[in-house]
Amino acid sequence: MYIELKNINKSYGSFKASDNVNFGIEKGRLVALLGPSGSGKTTILRMIAGLEKPDSGEIIIDGKVVNDIPASRRGIGFVFQSYALFRYMTVFDNIAFGLKVRKLNKQVINERVTELVRLIGLEGFEKRYPSQLSGGQRQRVAFARALAPNPQVLLLDEPFAAIDAKVRQELRKWLKDMIHKLGVTGIFVTHDQDEAIEVSDEIIVTNKGRVEQSGTPIDIYRNPATAFTSAFFGVTSELKDYKAFKSFDEVDEYDKAIVRPEFVKITKKTEVQKYKSSAVEGRVETVEFRGNSIEITVSCNGSVFSARRSLDEPAVEVGEIVDVFIYRIFITHGDSVKLLKNNAIREETVVI
Amino acid sequence: MSAGNNQVISREGTTEIHAQTAGSKAVKIILISVSVIFLFVMLVMPLITVIYEAFRKGLIPYLEAISDPDTLSALLLTLEATVIAVVINTVFGLFAAWAISKFRFRGKKLLVTLIDLPVTVSPIIAGLIFVLTFGRQSIIYPLLESIDFMVVYAVPGIILATVFVTFPFISREILPVLEAQGTDEEEAAALMGAKGFTIFRRVTLPHIKWALLYGIVLCAARAMGEFGAVSVLSGHLRGKTVTLPLQVEILFGDNKFMPAFAVSSILVVLAVVILIVRSIVEYIGKRRGEK
Structure with missing residues (x-):
């Protein structure tokens, strides 16, 4: 297992966001965390990223317990639901940010950013600000920015929620192809089962802070293991x-x-x-x-x-x-x- | 037949809209004239009076009045207190606004309420609080005396009072901007390995720049005009602990009306300069926002 969560618990006051969560993800897989709102899926994602600390339990990435490693040194790319693009920076500067922080030399940064801009198909948009882009374009910039420092793990929080239906279809396929092509391990949060079925290799169904079931989309669809999954799916x-x-x-x-x-x-x-x-x-x-x-x-x-x-x-x-x-x-x-x-x-x- | 009907209907419709416009026109005139008259009586007339009185005896007496050594030292002290208050409150305002908008902690609501306190407390009371805290009857007075650091009836007291009265201005301007922005962009930067100061400089500061400048302008304006708290702490030692507003009061009390108005005109000019700076800041900020 490349990413593993063992007995993770997390509470906000009296609200139990994670209740003894256990699962493992193999390298190179694209996994969906699927559940209704408030089921604790975003909390799980933020804990893997290091933006939240679990109350108990272990998070293991590539064989190492990362609980005490700060977010900035986990080598994880994160795409926010709101994209969180730096609004006072151009597309180029947004993508280059993670590389500049690492103090790489200018030529290396230029090459990497140019490569990523080509990958997301936004050549000619380098000098634009996020407010001058469409929703789909912003999402792709957020994706490129997260990928720029070559992370081994890419986490996406509701990546398609703010995009209109037609563009969403295209982006789903694009994202799936891209992640498999790059060989990173991806986890994305969604409340949309069609999206989970269409995009992921594997689905982890969450409900009330617990993992209800995990498996391939077809397996979960055919053989729901719990009462919740049987009513939630389809x-x-x-x-x-x-x-x-x-x-x-x-x-x-x-x-x-x-x-x-x-x-x-x-x-x-x-x-x-x-x-x-x-x-x-x-x-x-x-x-x-x-x-x-x-x-x-x-x-x-x-x-x-x-x-x-x-x-x-x-x-x-x-x-x-x-x-x-x-x-x-x-x-x-x-x-x-x-x-x-x-x-x-x-x-x-x-x-x- | 049907065409005729249509015409009647449309004509009636027009009349109705026309009547509505006429109604709102009367309201418009009343509202505007009330505002203009109010502003004229309360603001424009007094300002004209100040300038008129200041120059009534001509330019030379005016220049003599404002180049009086006591007045000049009052001007310097006012500028000194203003600059120090702005610097301290900028730092404090940034820290407080940052803490309140970006972290969850106990007592956050209390902190927000306390920041607003100087606006609600009468400046005279604020002054008295400092007299009691640092004056002769205070328990820390012997300590202050031993290190020869006088607060009451001395320059530090004046600065302290100015800082106290003006400290909500900057944090109050930045806070809504920081709260609207959320923490996503900072989190994104942190995940890419950026350290605290880099995040502040590259992500947060560009965002709050205009609000911060606006807050500084407001803070400076308020600091220059502060009278109540400063008056209690100053002791009115001429040429030493007198600020411009206090100098005006002293001159006025001595029945030196023309010099009092002349000194007031300096404050008026400073206020107008600040207003112009404010408008420029607002204009540039807005243009950036639209882009």
Whole structure:
């Protein structure tokens, strides 16, 4: 493990920002710290950077405990949510700052800054001030400034939060490629799961100061380990009484039954439904066009939840009575989560 | 038919807006004239009177009055106290504003309140506090006497009083700017390995430069005009512990009206100079801000 956090605790007064946090990150990976606001993800980032001190526990970077090494000597690049560009310095001076502080000679600084300006595609903007740049350009300058002293670790706090949707898409891909190309180890904080899934190699899900789960995006999506992750990841809706849906095992004690749109199949009465005997009737409440699919909310056995249909399938209308079949349900109890599969599918595989 | 209707509607609309404009015009005239009359009675007329009285007997008596040795020494003392107060309060103001805006600590609110105290406390009381603290009845008086350092009825007392009365001015100007800026830029600089002083010089100072200059101007203006606290601590030793405002009072008390107005005119000129400097600072600051 290149970066390791061991039993980290941190409180602000009575607020527990980090509650026994443990995780490890391998060299060269780009990791997302994902969680709702107030879940302690930024605190973790600031502690790794050395901007905050943990109350207890160890932070290890490259085999060394860095708790007592000041922020300035940890060799970490940090991109702030607000970018924190020096507003009275030009783009050139911003990027050169970390190098000038190191008292490198002028020619080396010039070469490095020119190289970085080219890397971020802002040639010709060297003499501009941050206030004369767009959000996306500022973000890239902040990125170049953090990278200038050749850090081994790059930390990014909500790097895309202040950028409009279209530019954000481009920047996400750009950032991912760039970090892999440079071979630095990156950690970024986000509350946007799409962003985490799209950009990161690995996701660490935080909630209430604790690490809920870590793993590859697909692994977390498929196999949520805790009640929180199962409800937080993906678009989720809750079923009031899952036992009213046919062919599921009975679970005695449970708190919530959660479904995602991809767990639900909606068929018109005129269409063929292989598991018709296990489907129940529902009423279409809303139909919304989502660009690449149709999102349908359906009320069924007293619950309202959403499902998707392809654009190629015949359209359903609001108020229409349809067949609803559920493939899988997440059942939570306390902190744990269990995946229930519809027995109708299993029986069929047995028959075949 | 429908076109006619439209016309009526638009005409009615216009009348309504017109009536509104007329209403606000009356309000505008009243507001402006009240302000102008008030300013004229309270400010312009007294200023004209000062200048008029100062020159009533002609230029030569005026020059004689202001080149009086006591007056010149009062001018020097005023400038001395002002310069020292500005230097001390700049340092103190920077430190206090920095501490308040950049750190979390216990008693921060109390510190902010205490900084404002000199504005709320009457200068006479401030003067009395220092007399009691450093005067004959004070416990530290024997110590001060043994090192031959007199505060009350001496120049240090005058400087002390001036510093006390003017110390909120600079920190009060810088504080909002520092608070609005936050600590991100400083943190970014620190993460790149910059030391405290480099961070201050390269990141913080460019940001507060104009607020600081403005604070210095205000502080200087207030320091020159200070009367109450200085009056209590001065003892009115002519040619020794008398500042310009005190000199005016002495001359006035001696029924020497023309010289009193002549000395006042020096203070007026200094105030006008400071106002001009202030406007220039404000103008440049604003232009930089827009860029």
